[in-house]
Amino acid sequence: MNQSRLPPLLAFASLGLVAGLGGFTVSHAKGFSYFKDDPAACVNCHVMKDQYESWQHSSHREWATCNECHMPHDLVGKYTRKAINGWNHSVKFTSGSFPEPIMIQRRNKEVALENCVSCHQTMVNDVLLGHRAERDEVRCTDCHGNVGHLGVG
Amino acid sequence: MNTNHSGRVGLWALVTVAFLLAGVGIGMLLTNIQERKSEGLMSPSLVQEIPAGELDPEVWGRNFPRQYGRFSMTETDYGRTRFGGSTPFDKLEAKPFLRKAWAGYAFSVDYNEERGHFYALEDQKRTRRTTEFNQPGACANCHAAEAPLLIQELGWEAFNSTPYDSLRDRLHLGSSCADCHDPATMDLRITRPAFMNAMEQRGIDLSKATRQEMRTYVCAQCHVEYYFLGPDKVLTFPWSRGTVIDSIEKHYDQYGFNDWTHAETGGGMLKMQHPEFETFTSSVHYASGVACADCHMPYTREGGVKISDHWVRSPLTNVNNSCQTCHKIPERDLIDRVEGIQIKTKEMLSLAEAAISDAIDAIVAARAAGASDEALAEARRLHRSSQMRWDFVDAENSMGFHSPQEAARILTHSVDLARQAQMAAWKLLPGPASSPPTRTTSPGR
Numbered sequence: 358m359n360q361s362r363l364p365p366l367l368a369f370a371s372l373g374l375v376a377g378l379g380g381f382t383v384s385h386a387k388g389f390s391y392f393k394d395d396p397a398a399c400v401n402c403h404v405m406k407d408q409y410e411s412w413q414h415s416s417h418r419e420w421a422t423c424n425e426c427h428m429p430h431d432l433v434g435k436y437t438r439k440a441i442n443g444w445n446h447s448v449k450f451t452s453g454s455f456p457e458p459i460m461i462q463r464r465n466k467e468v469a470l471e472n473c474v475s476c477h478q479t480m481v482n483d484v485l486l487g488h489r490a491e492r493d494e495v496r497c498t499d500c501h502g503n504v505g506h507l508g509v510g
Numbered sequence: 511m512n513t514n515h516s517g518r519v520g521l522w523a524l525v526t527v528a529f530l531l532a533g534v535g536i537g538m539l540l541t542n543i544q545e546r547k548s549e550g551l552m553s554p555s556l557v558q559e560i561p562a563g564e565l566d567p568e569v570w571g572r573n574f575p576r577q578y579g580r581f582s583m584t585e586t587d588y589g590r591t592r593f594g595g596s597t598p599f600d601k602l603e604a605k606p607f608l609r610k611a612w613a614g615y616a617f618s619v620d621y622n623e624e625r626g627h628f629y630a631l632e633d634q635k636r637t638r639r640t641t642e643f644n645q646p647g648a649c650a651n652c653h654a655a656e657a658p659l660l661i662q663e664l665g666w667e668a669f670n671s672t673p674y675d676s677l678r679d680r681l682h683l684g685s686s687c688a689d690c691h692d693p694a695t696m697d698l699r700i701t702r703p704a705f706m707n708a709m710e711q712r713g714i715d716l717s718k719a720t721r722q723e724m725r726t727y728v729c730a731q732c733h734v735e736y737y738f739l740g741p742d743k744v745l746t747f748p749w750s751r752g753t754v755i756d757s758i759e760k761h762y763d764q765y766g767f768n769d770w771t772h773a774e775t776g777g778g779m780l781k782m783q784h785p786e787f788e789t790f791t792s793s794v795h796y797a798s799g800v801a802c803a804d805c806h807m808p809y810t811r812e813g814g815v816k817i818s819d820h821w822v823r824s825p826l827t828n829v830n831n832s833c834q835t836c837h838k839i840p841e842r843d844l845i846d847r848v849e850g851i852q853i854k855t856k857e858m859l860s861l862a863e864a865a866i867s868d869a870i871d872a873i874v875a876a877r878a879a880g881a882s883d884e885a886l887a888e889a890r891r892l893h894r895s896s897q898m899r900w901d902f903v904d905a906e907n908s909m910g911f912h913s914p915q916e917a918a919r920i921l922t923h924s925v926d927l928a929r930q931a932q933m934a935a936w937k938l939l940p941g942p943a944s945s946p947p948t949r950t951t952s953p954g955r
Contacts, residue, residue: 432538483576483817484809487697489721496722499799500809500835 391443394424402450404459411507426472426505427465438468469505473497560693565655570687574696576817580810581687583821584626591826593852593909596625598633607863610870611897614773615781616643624907627822630684631655640674646743647672651702652732655686658701666703667742690728698724702731708747725801730787733802735902737767753788755902755920759895768894775873776883777890782901789906793913805832848911855903855910858921862900865928869893872935881938889938892931899924 383389390398400409412418417426428435442465449455461469474481474495485495498505557572564570571578590597601621602608612618620638634640634653648670651657660680661669692699700706700716705727709716719727735758739746750764751757759780762768768778790796795805803818808831810819825832826848829841837844873889899920903910910917 431542480811480814480816483574483815487692487695487721489697489724493721496799 391439394422396423399423402446404450404457408506412505415507416504421472421476421505426469429468430472430475438465470495470497473501562693563659563688564693565659565683565686565688567683567687570691570693574687576812576815577820578687580817581820581822582628584685584823585628587625588823588827591824592849593856594824594826594907595623596823597623598625599623605863607867610774610867611863611901612781615770615779617781619643627685631681632684635678635681645674646670646738647674647677648738648743648745649674650677650681651704651745653684654681655683655688656681658688661703667744670738670744671742689731698728700727700731704736704745704747705731705734708749711750722799722801725803726787726790726796729802729806733784733786735782735785735788737762737769739765739767749788753791754916755788755899758788758902759898772870772893775870775890775893776877776886777873777893779894780898780901782898782905785902785906786908786912789902789908789916790912792916808832808835851911851914852909855914855917855921858918858925859900859903859909862896862903862921862924862928865925865932866893866897866900869896869928869931869935872932872939876935876938879939881935885938886935889931889934892927892934896924896927896931899927 387398387401390401396409396412399405409423412423424435428438474485474497481495481497558569560570560573567578567581571581587596589595599622601623602618608621609618612621616639619642622633622637624633630653634649639645640649647660650660651670654660657669660677664672687693689701690698698721706716709727716727734747736745736747738744748758748761751760762780767780769781770779771777772779786802790802805825806822807818807820808825808828809816810831811817819828819831826845829844833844834841869889870893873886873893876886876889903917903920903924906912906917
């Protein structure tokens with residue numbers, strides 16, 4: 358073989374190998390499922406099994422999937438949050454360094470509670486009058502904690 | 511020639527796509543603006559604007575008929591619970607010990623079981639404590655909706671010191687929506703200066719209070735221990751050291767304040783009034799984020815709308831909404847639990863009453879035997895400390911439920927201090943120390 362062709366050959370070969378291996382890894386980890394809304398994607402990580410199973414027995418089983426409660430409903434917000442959460446989940450689950458029981462973070466809790474109001478707006482409008490309701494988090498799950506995953510997590 | 515042509519096609523394609531995306535972006539912005547606009551409209555159809563100084567709940571009720579309808583229910587007598595309820599009765603007849611405990615004070619003349627918020631002003635105007643005693647206008651701070659407007663008109667000190675009888679003709683409304691709500695936004699707000707002053711003194715910024723905290727604070731404007739400070743009788747809360755009874759006592763001791771002199775013992779005494787806020791904030795429920803309104807104005811559904819139930823009353827009459835939202839156990843079990851706590855508190859309360867009665871008897875006997883004021887000082891001081899603790903729990907309207915362990919602790923000290931007072935007084939009696947007088951039977955129940 359011509360000596361001058363070896364470096365580019367090696368470069369392209371490595372690139373191809375990494376791409377192939379990387380692509381296979383993404384596919385093996387069901388990476389593309391995270392762009393969609395199937396709740397089964399969330400239970401790719403078995404640590405979410407309790408939440409997934411209890412949701413299937415909850416009042417919201419027929420009404421709201423994981424993303425419908427936990428993701429903003431607008432396009433930009435939804436995919437931004439998916440990206441942020443996805444990154445955090447990947448890091449934490451790979452390294453194993455997350456405390457249990459898993460506790461929802463502040464921003465994600467705000468999103469979920471805002472979504473309660475988003476669907477139940479006409480019902481709860483009167484109890485959320487006033488400026489403080491905008492400033493504070495609403496506290497639906499303080500009393501209604503079991504409508505999503507039956508009080509588990 | 512070929513490259514130029516394909517280059518220009520590429521350029522047009524790029525321009526098209528760029529503007530396509532711009533169009534999408536503008537569309538999204540438009541829908542967002544539309545959403546914000548519709549959020550700005552309040553769902554209740556506003557029949558009329560509520561003027562800034564409007565006090566009459568009936569006017570507010572035109573915009574909020576559901577809440578007003580429930581509030582109007584505070585006029586009804588829903589009966590008695592085991593230790594409370596809305597049926598008025600003469601407490602002095604029911605527990606004659608009270609006349610002895612408060613001898614020389616207005617409360618020994620007239621003291622009744624209170625009823626719904628509807629009667630806040632009416633019952634104050636009628637009680638012999640205001641008709642037969644010269645009370646200051648400060649009494650109207652909490653019992654009249656007109657208080658904030660009169661304070662603005664007359665000034666804080668002048669309002670408090672004006673005789674109650676001079677203000678009677680200006681007071682017509684008891685509890686009102688305006689006490690707790692901003693008429694323009696329905697935001698919860700504080701309207702009573704005494705509470706504002708007390709919180710400022712404690713370094714708590716009310717403007718930063720969360721909605722849930724406000725759902726306790728609006729009640730704390732009135733459901734607190736208070737006194738009238740100085741010649742202007744300025745309504746003040748004794749919280750400079752804290753809100754537990756021990757801190758409250760330290761506050762009063764620092765100022766050497768007494769509510770009255772006991773007619774039988776001659777000692778300076780303190781009267782405690784409805785310290786629900788101080789009691790509840792020491793409880794596990796409060797520490798868990800529960801507000802007064804969660805139990806006493808629980809969310810209730812009327813048709814397809816959820817509102818706070820403005821029929822403020824005993825949660826024992828509304829266990830499903832008040833308790834079972836969080837405690838999913840049978841109603842009977844919940845009531846048993848509450849009453850169990852109350853029965854035990856009552857037991858301790860009765861022991862304190864027996865001890866205080868004995869202490870009063872002992873001091874009276876020592877006084878009759880000729881003991882000097884200096885000699886009686888210790889016994890009188892112990893009686894004062896004991897009785898303020900008993901009163902703190904007795905005047906608090908939950909029979910211990912708002913904070914069971916704290917109520918028990920307070921009553922334990924009350925019993926101990928009363929027996930110490932009794933022993934201190936016995937020491938002043940003539941005769942050998944080995945033969946103390948026989949214990950009198952006290953009427954405490």
